[in-house]
Amino acid sequence: MKQALHTLIVTTLHTLQVRGEIAPFDEASIKIELPRDKSHGDFASNVAMLLAKPNALNPRVLAQKLIDAFPVTEWLVSAEIAGPGFINFRVAAEAKFAVLAQVFQKQSDYGRVNLGEGRLVQVEFVSANPTGPLHVGHGRGAAYGSALVSVLRHAGYQVEAEYYVNDAGRQMDILTVSVWLRYLALCGEQVTFPSNGYQGDYIITTARALLTEQGDGLRAQAQAVFANVSEDQVLDDAGNVLRGDKEQHIDDIIVNARALLGADKYRLILDRVLHDILSDIKEDLSEFGVHFDNWFSERSLMDTGVVDAALERLQANGQLYEQGGAIWFRSTDYGDTKDRVVVRDNGIKTYFASDIAYHYNKLARGYDKIINIWGSDHHGYIPRVRGAIKAMGEDDARLMVLLVQFAVLYRGTEKAAMSTRSGQFVTLRELREEIGTDATRFFYVMRRCDQHMDFDLDLAKSKSNENPLFYIQYAHARCCGVFAQLAVKGYAHWQAQDGLAQLALLTEESEAELAQKLAQFPEVIAAAARDSEPHQVAYYLKDLAHLLHSYYNNTMLLVDDDDVRTARLTLIAATRIVLANGLAVLGVSAPERM
RNA sequence: GCGCCCAUAGCUCAGCGGAAUUAGAGCAACGGCCUUCUAAGCCGUAGGCCAGAGGUUCGAAUCCUCUUGGGCGCGCCA
DSSP: OHHHHHHHHHHHHHHHHHTTSSOOOOGGGOOEEOOSSGGGOSEEEOHHHHHHHHHTOOHHHHHHHHHHHOOOOTTEEEEEEETTTEEEEEEOHHHHHHHHHHHHHHGGGTTOOOSSTTOEEEEEOOOOOTTSOOBHHHHHHHHHHHHHHHHHHHTTOEEEEEEEEOOSSHHHHHHHHHHHHHHHHHHTOOOOOOTTSOOSHHHHHHHHHHHHHHTTTTOOOHHHHTTTOOOOOEEOTTSOEEEOOHHHHHHHHHHHHHHHHHHHHHHHHHHHHHHHHHHHHHHHHHHTTOOOSEEEEHHHHHHTTHHHHHHHHHHHTTOEEEETTEEEEOGGGGTOSSOEEEEOTTSOBOHHHHHHHHHHHHHHTTOSEEEEEEEGGGGGGHHHHHHHHHHTTOOGGGEEEEEEOOEEEEETTEEOOOBTTTTBOOBHHHHHHHHOHHHHHHHHHTSOTTSOEEEEHHHHHHTGGGSHHHHHHHHHHHHHHHHHHHHHTTOOOOOHHHHHTTGGGOOSHHHHHHHHHHHHHHHHHHHHHHHTOTHHHHHHHHHHHHHHHHHHHHSOSSOSOHHHHHHHHHHHHHHHHHHHHHHHHHTOOOOSOO
8 A cells, every 4th residue: 555655656756757847856765654643644755845855845835736646546535735745645445455355365475575585694693602501691682583584584585594603712622621520520530620610510411421421431530630730710708819810720621631531532522512512502492483594613614724715815915914923914904993813822713713714604605695693792893803804805795793782681670690601590491481482582572682671580470461472462362262253153154255345344443443554564574674673573563463452342343244244354364364474473473362 | 091882651662764733552550341252451541851961954752962871892712
């Protein structure tokens, strides 16, 4: 409908332009909107005010000129000038309900639009380090990312969802040693666990599995493990460091572990714990309704020489230099605050080097657009990554970085502390089990991702009926309930074709409103995709559910008059489809009864 | 100190790269509505100097600048 009005205005403007009455204009800038106040009509346009200035005409005069030039259209009831120069439109009732036929024709595809025209987009999200279970902080990125993927797919983009697995580097060594020390303890060795080790129960679980599978084949004497190891950090009651260095301490243990175990056994432990944690993460995400097409390994970048290739490319472009034994990238040439090390003086490549390689690889894969969803704490990272892309001679416009703000967790009024190292965190799994996967997802997706967010665990748990998700799901269940009652009451089976023939009987204001809302759904999907804002879909569904509830409460649907009943059921059936489609986009279920 | 994000009702948040003398929801508060399709609902009342101050214009919660208040980031860590 909006589209039809837009076309009408544009073609009419072209007519005026040909006649030389107005100057050329930008079609895309002409907006059709829904008036806030229904008494103003069904639609409104600001076109006259927009074009007033370039044509040196009074907006109202221009509006009148435009209206006079409109061709005769049967669905257009009236076009009036209002206020400073708005044009208010009223359309025929039939036109408002025309959307219903479309909904039935497209069914679960209603809402799909072709904004993306099949363009290939990659969305990388979550990418939490595989050093422990996902915690609630990852939940927001997971929910937002998967909803965005879904929205983009509905908007006609071809999307690949990817998880970047940081399975290389020092933290993998710390992880390995953490498991090994737990294993040694299980073997009966007297070991003191490093303060910087990973302390979660999952570490012990893997250690136990290794003990079962390997017996004492990985055992070493505690004395040897801690030989020449510098002192671990010692804290006073206030948490100040009295002496020792936890980083050096664990690094020393790592050196000993490598020597005592040998490369193969060391790798065996590393692979085992990595596998266990990754399996857990995959299962967790899957249960959360988050699915990835690719799990991309950082280690594979090193193994296949991509890191070297990327660095060579930078070298060839003269973007690297050596200083103090390290190799630096001139990121300041690209707006970064300082140059960054890519290879340390000990020869080890930095995480940033991997990341350059990763983006190098992504760009080579030929995506039209690459979307990175990062936690807001990574914002300082953007300039150097963009810089690296440009320095490699690529177009950084292909990269879009979306930052997800932290969700601050509260238990009542108390902040819930999170730390993977200490093992004291609320896991995403715990959260899902407590308040439900649907509610968790919806709660996260409802909010704009760039908005700080308070997540009160007690509230979410104890008063889950406050969650607007139930409001929407209930609307869906009610629609289903009506059809269940239809059979119970012995009325004839409803059919879409019969209903579509009776739409003239939908004369109530609330019915027209509901139908117009249904017509908006594809636009909402398009807008959500354009703005990368899945929450727009959530708010749309809230509005739609409200109209449904209101209609349901004020209008008897299962009336004796066959034609009226059939007509109303048609509206309900279409509403149910749109509610279900919308909920599916957000990855939450649409229950038939509650 | 520098940079990024943010500030809207008691609380949690919308407000589509500006518009029609009344800024919206939900929750919390108050008052109505179940002998008819699910009351996890509906209808109504109350509640806001859109952090503050300037600026741009026909018009600013929305754009610009500054101030205040909060989150985060500024390693040869990952």
